[in-house]
Amino acid sequence: NAGVTQTPKFQVLKTGQSMTLQCAQDMNHNSMYWYRQDPGMGLRLIYYSASEGTTDKGEVPNGYNVSRLNKREFSLRLESAAPSQTSVYFCASTVLAALQETQYFGPGTRLLVL
Amino acid sequence: SQKIEQNSEALNIQEGKTATLTCNYTNYSPAYLQWYRQDPGRGPVFLLLIRENEKEKRKERLKVTFDTTLKQSLFHITASQPADSATYLCAPYGDDKIIFGKGTRLHILP
Numbered sequence: 001n002a003g004v005t006q007t008p009k010f011q012v013l014k015t016g017q018s019m020t021l022q023c024a025q026d027m028n029h030n031s032m033y034w035y036r037q038d039p040g041m042g043l044r045l046i047y048y049s050a051s052e053g054t055t056d057k058g059e060v061p062n063g064y065n066v067s068r069l070n071k072r073e074f075s076l077r078l079e080s081a082a083p084s085q086t087s088v089y090f091c092a093s094t095v096l097a098a099l100q101e102t103q104y105f106g107p108g109t110r111l112l113v114l
Numbered sequence: 115s116q117k118i119e120q121n122s123e124a125l126n127i128q129e130g131k132t133a134t135l136t137c138n139y140t141n142y143s144p145a146y147l148q149w150y151r152q153d154p155g156r157g158p159v160f161l162l163l164i165r166e167n168e169k170e171k172r173k174e175r176l177k178v179t180f181d182t183t184l185k186q187s188l189f190h191i192t193a194s195q196p197a198d199s200a201t202y203l204c205a206p207y208g209d210d211k212i213i214f215g216k217g218t219r220l221h222i223l224p
Contacts, residue, residue, distance in 0.1 A: 045211075104160070105158050
């Protein structure tokens with residue numbers, strides 16, 4: 001039981017390049033979330049998926065797209081990376097479709113955009 | 115706008131003493147509040163949840179209080195150990211959203 005896994009662990013991109021961050025959970029959770037964490041800032045919600053087939057915007061969705069591929073997997077795509085998207089990205093999941101539940105986090109993806 | 119404040123400075127505590135971390139919130143009426151621990155290079159890990167109708171919650175050496183009048187939660191670690199050194203995040207939930215504080219870095223000195 002690996003919990004929440006994220007790939008890649010590290011990535012360096014040039015401005016304008018695209019990439020997809022992958023997230024998977026093996027806990028049979030219904031809801032999944034993408035956060036970014038920047039120095040001096042709290043975790044900020046980018047997008048979430050309350051259940052398979054649904055996605056909703058969070059606090060900072062601009063410049064990102066998401067796909068809930070199936071119940072296990074939730075990907076985050078940067079179509080045209082910008083230096084402002086340099087951050088650590090965390091995926092999380094909860095049992096039910098509610099932000100208020102205990103969140104299980106992945107190990108994070110560290111992204112540097114040059 | 116809603117605001118969560120945690121001690122911005124790192125907290126240094128001698129091993130064996132009680133560490134107390136503060137979480138204040140404004141323009142917000144959370145139904146409950148969670149505390150998470152985050153180690154360098156890792157994702158946050160859930161520790162405790164306290165609801166608005168609970169004054170205090172305990173789990174082993176951890177204790178959380180929730181004062182809705184003061185709009186504050188306190189997180190205590192008793193008999194602190196160097197292994198407790200980490201960043202601790204508070205995360206109130208209300209108005210259909212959860213907001214994470216910036217966290218307090220705690221150093222337990224041997």
